[in-house]
Amino acid sequence: MRPVVTLALLALAALCLTGQAGAKPSRAESSRGAAFVSRQEGSQVVKRLRRYVDPGLGAPGPYPDPLEPKREVCELNPDCDELADHIGFQEAYARFYGTA
Numbered sequence: 001m002r003p004v005v006t007l008a009l010l011a012l013a014a015l016c017l018t019g020q021a022g023a024k025p026s027r028a029e030s031s032r033g034a035a036f037v038s039r040q041e042g043s044q045v046v047k048r049l050r051r052y053v054d055p056g057l058g059a060p061g062p063y064p065d066p067l068e069p070k071r072e073v074c075e076l077n078p079d080c081d082e083l084a085d086h087i088g089f090q091e092a093y094a095r096f097y098g099t100a
Helices: 002-021 027-032 039-045 068-076 078-087 089-097
Strands: none
Touching (some): 068 078, 068 089
């Protein structure tokens, strides 16, 4: 019983493999170039969100942080920098220089 089932499965596998090896793409697929798509079709598939782009690399860069200049001022003052490590930058800046 077991050799009959094994032989039947091997025959079925051989039949499937030979059927796919001789298969050719349909005329619509071969004339269109199924592996390549036009730029318009590609852009419809991939809709990217436009945002701030770093001009040097062409890759999206991080948004500029509006608090970065104030953070640098606080880092230059050793007392403000030490306090920022304990209570946070915005609170330390507010205590030394006013509102952040």
